[in-house]
Amino acid sequence: MTEIIFVVEESSEGGYEARALGHSIFTDGETVEELKHNVREAVRCHFEKDSPKIIRLHFVRDEIIAA
Numbered sequence: 001m002t003e004i005i006f007v008v009e010e011s012s013e014g015g016y017e018a019r020a021l022g023h024s025i026f027t028d029g030e031t032v033e034e035l036k037h038n039v040r041e042a043v044r045c046h047f048e049k050d051s052p053k054i055i056r057l058h059f060v061r062d063e064i065i066a067a
Helices: 032-046
Strands: 003-010 016-020 026-029 054-060
Touching (some): 003 032, 016 032, 026 032, 032 054
Parallel strands (some): 003 054
Antiparallel strands (some): 003 016, 016 026
């Protein structure tokens, strides 16, 4: 595996939540920098050997506008 993708959303409690597509990996962080660090650590822990070379963060943001 060369790449793993995380979907990142703002948490209702503040900060960010990230979950990997196709893998049981979930982590969070108060800031984007903390989230990046936690995602790297979670990937290292999940893949003891043959870790993906690229971690892609896909930020999803909901926006509500008046009709």
